[in-house]
Amino acid sequence: MKYKHVLIILVVILAIFTASIYLYTQSKLNFIKDKVLSLHPEITRINKTAALGSWGEFYAEFVLEVEADGVHYRLWTDGEGNPDPFVEWERIGTSTLKGKK
Secondary structure, three states, rough: OOOHHHHHHHHHHHHHHHHHHHHHHHHHHHHHHHHOOOOOOOEEEOOOOEEEOOOOOOOOEEEEEEEEEEEEEEEEEEEEOOOOOOOOOOOEEEEEOOOOO
């Protein structure tokens, strides 16, 4: 019986720890999205957000795939959502799908 209680407590602690990491990461990504949208009103949509780094590292850089004027771009920001001053937006295509006209 004792082992069952200890196992349940460990599972609950692990679940809380995992949920807190997930929620922190999601809140950070939402903060970055909001900051980029406030700095660049020409962006009509953010398609994808990714953090560069490995598990356990502090995220120092974020990559966003955005759409502005019907064109898709990739842009880089620092950990506070400020654009990287040394890298310009990379054009990655148009928003029309292949085969559609």
